[in-house]
Amino acid sequence: MTDHLASVTAAFEAAYGHSPTGIWSAPGRVNLIGEHTDYNNGYVLPFAIDRRTWAAVGVREDRTVRLRSTFADEEIVASLDALSPDTMDGWSAYVLGVAWAMADSGIDLSGATGLDILIDSDVPVGAGLSSSAALECAVGKAFDELWGLGLDKLALARIGRVAENKAVGAPTGLLDQAASMLGEEDHVVFLDCDTEDARPVALHLREEGLQILVMNSNVEHEHATGGYGDRFASCANGATALGVTTLREIGQADLARAEEVLDEETYRRVRHVVTENQRVLDTVDTLGKAGPRAIGELMGASQASMRDDFEITVPEIDLASEAAVAAGAIGARMTGGGFGGSSIALVPADKTDAVAAAVTTALADAGLREPTIFTVTPSQGARRDI
Ligand code: GLA
Numbered sequence: 326m327t328d329h330l331a332s333v334t335a336a337f338e339a340a341y342g343h344s345p346t347g348i349w350s351a352p353g354r355v356n357l358i359g360e361h362t363d364y365n366n367g368y369v370l371p372f373a374i375d376r377r378t379w380a381a382v383g384v385r386e387d388r389t390v391r392l393r394s395t396f397a398d399e400e401i402v403a404s405l406d407a408l409s410p411d412t413m414d415g416w417s418a419y420v421l422g423v424a425w426a427m428a429d430s431g432i433d434l435s436g437a438t439g440l441d442i443l444i445d446s447d448v449p450v451g452a453g454l455s456s457s458a459a460l461e462c463a464v465g466k467a468f469d470e471l472w473g474l475g476l477d478k479l480a481l482a483r484i485g486r487v488a489e490n491k492a493v494g495a496p497t498g499l500l501d502q503a504a505s506m507l508g509e510e511d512h513v514v515f516l517d518c519d520t521e522d523a524r525p526v527a528l529h530l531r532e533e534g535l536q537i538l539v540m541n542s543n544v545e546h547e548h549a550t551g552g553y554g555d556r557f558a559s560c561a562n563g564a565t566a567l568g569v570t571t572l573r574e575i576g577q578a579d580l581a582r583a584e585e586v587l588d589e590e591t592y593r594r595v596r597h598v599v600t601e602n603q604r605v606l607d608t609v610d611t612l613g614k615a616g617p618r619a620i621g622e623l624m625g626a627s628q629a630s631m632r633d634d635f636e637i638t639v640p641e642i643d644l645a646s647e648a649a650v651a652a653g654a655i656g657a658r659m660t661g662g663g664f665g666g667s668s669i670a671l672v673p674a675d676k677t678d679a680v681a682a683a684v685t686t687a688l689a690d691a692g693l694r695e696p697t698i699f700t701v702t703p704s705q706g707a708r709r710d711i
Contacts (some may be wrong), residue, residue, distance in 0.1 A: 330379075330711055333395075337381040337443040340393045340400075345381040345443070346471065351462035351707035352377045353448035354455045354504035355539065355669055356660045357513050358620075358627050359605040361635060363498025365560050365598050366519040366573035368605035371500055372528070372703035373508020374539075378446035378459035379710065380420075382467045385439035390424070392417055394444040405437055410492040419460040420444070422492025424468060426484045429491065437472045449697075451545035453659075453666020457493070458501035461485035466506075466707040478506040478706070479521060496557045497662070508706035515609050519573050526609055528703055533617055534674050540649065540657075540684055541697040542641035544665030552664045556635060559594040563587055572598045597635035601627060617655075617671065624656030624671065637663030641693045645670075645684045652676070652683035669701075 326334070330348055337345045352373040359369035385391075392401040394416070401417045408425040410418070420442065428434050442464065448456040465481040468474070476484070485502035489495050499518055507514045512525035530536065546553075564572050566586055567579070575583065577599060584592050604623050611619045628646050632638045638659050646657040649670035657670040672680050681698040688696055 326711060333379050333381050333443065333445050336395055336445065337383065337441075340443055341383060341391070341441045343383060343441075345383045345441075347467070348379055348381045348710045349463050349467040349470070349707070350377045350379040350710050351459045351466060351505045352508060352704055353459045354501055354508065355537065355701055356500060356504070357669075358608050358623060358658070359500075359601060360627065360631055360659070360661070360663070361556055361560070361637070362598055362601050362605065363500040363516075363518045364496065364557060365564075366571040367598060367602040369500045369503075369516050369518065370513045370526070370605050370608055371504035371508075371516075372513045373504050373706045374448075374454065374701040375704040376448040376454065376459075376701070378444065378448055378456065378463045380463040380467050381443045381445075382464075382471060383441040384471060385441060387439045388437075389439040390421065391441045392420055392444070393442070396444075396446070405434060405439060410494075413492055416460070418492045419457050419488065420464050422488035423461050423465050423484060425492055426487035427468065427474070430484060430487060432474060432476075434472065437468075440471065442467075449541060451665070452539075452541045453546060453661030453663070454539070455501035455505060455661070457489060458485055458505045461488050462502055462505040462707045466709065470709065479503070479523065481707070482506040496554055504706070506706050508704060510705055511703050513612075513703065515605075519571075526612055528612065528617055530617060530703070535617055535655070536672050536674050536677050536700045537702075538649070538654075538670045538672055538677060538681060539660075539667050539699055539701050540645040540670065541667045542639060542645065542665055543694050543697060544639050544641055546662060546665035552637065553662050556594065556637065559591055560598060563591045563595040566591070567595075573602070575599055577603060593634040597630045600630055621650075621654075621656030621671065624658045625650065628658035628668075631659050631663065635663075639665055640691075641688060641696065642666070642668045644687055644691055644693060645696055648684045648687035649680050652680045654680050
């Protein structure tokens with residue numbers, strides 16, 4: 326057992342006075358490219374990161390769920406017979422919401438036992454790295470095994486999304502949970518959100534001497550309210566006006582007609598989604614043919630589209646991306662839902678420190694918030710640890 330798993334076990338035992346049945350974990354994610362395409366049934370290309378959320382879980386003999394964490398000094402107690410999105414709030418909604426979403430999806434939980442749960446995490450919250458999906462997927466994996474449900478990874482990802490949409494109330498797509506469930510070392514996950522077909526695509530970062538830097542703007546985002554929902558609504562309105570069910574059904578050849586039919590702002594929102602879908606396909610193609618050193622321009626075009634057409638970046642993100650490229654990054658772009666959160670830079674390993682320093686200096690010189698910068702490695706998705 327690693328030192329960390331031993332400390333999570335000890336925290337569980339201190340909280341509940343008995344040993345956990347097991348520890349399950351799931352990672353946060355970085356999306357390499359393909360932003361706000363998932364809920365438009367388009368394409369995404371995320372990877373799971375080496376920052377995880379752990380759920381130590383012990384089986385009870387009743388139908389009570391007790392929930393504690395290493396980051397909040399509270400115990401939440403709920404009954405499996407009385408789960409409802411109306412009674413869940415705060416971070417516990419991501420845990421209890423998964424059990425509720427399983428039942429809402431038609432899974433019979435009448436034989437499920439109560440559980441004692443202790444959560445620990447090193448995925449930063451509010452950084453656009455899907456700490457919420459990491460939590461949903463870690464407990465989803467534990468529930469599946471402890472309750473003998475036999476759900477596959479994609480089914481558990483869908484359950485996590487239902488929890489996020491209905492229990493938490495954010496109209497998000499499948500990106501985060503799919504990455505957290507399906508991630509593999511040194512691979513991105515190419516997901517078609519229409520067919521829900523997913524396949525790993527090799528990144529070859531180590532062989533190419535590359536690293537991925539996360540530049541957390543420390544501007545906190547919130548997806549259950551605000552801009553994210555507005556963009557979701559713009560896309561839905563654009564699709565309706567164009568006579569399609571989702572924007573997945575239109576391609577670059579349809580943009581001229583879209584410009585005639587739509588108001589100027591809705592047109593730019595639609596153009597982002599349509600061109601971003603194409604950039605995901607082009608990135609997959611380029612990775613296969615020419616490797617990761619050749620995707621910098623696609624990353625840059627995605628960043629510009631998010632900044633100018635979809636308008637979901639903030640000044641910290643724009644400047645960090647520009648400064649990273651100026652200091653030698655191959656490409657840089659915002660990752661995640663936007664309105665804060667993080668950008669990423671694809672960087673030759675020998676320039677990592679110089680790029681990080683240049684970004685920090687550029688933000689300080691502009692009087693903007695100081696970023697938190699660290700590397701991430703594409704890692705394995707949700708699993709049982711012990
Ligand atoms: C958030 C959502 C995802 C996706 C991204 C934007 O991370 O949870 O479903 O929409 O934003 O690509």
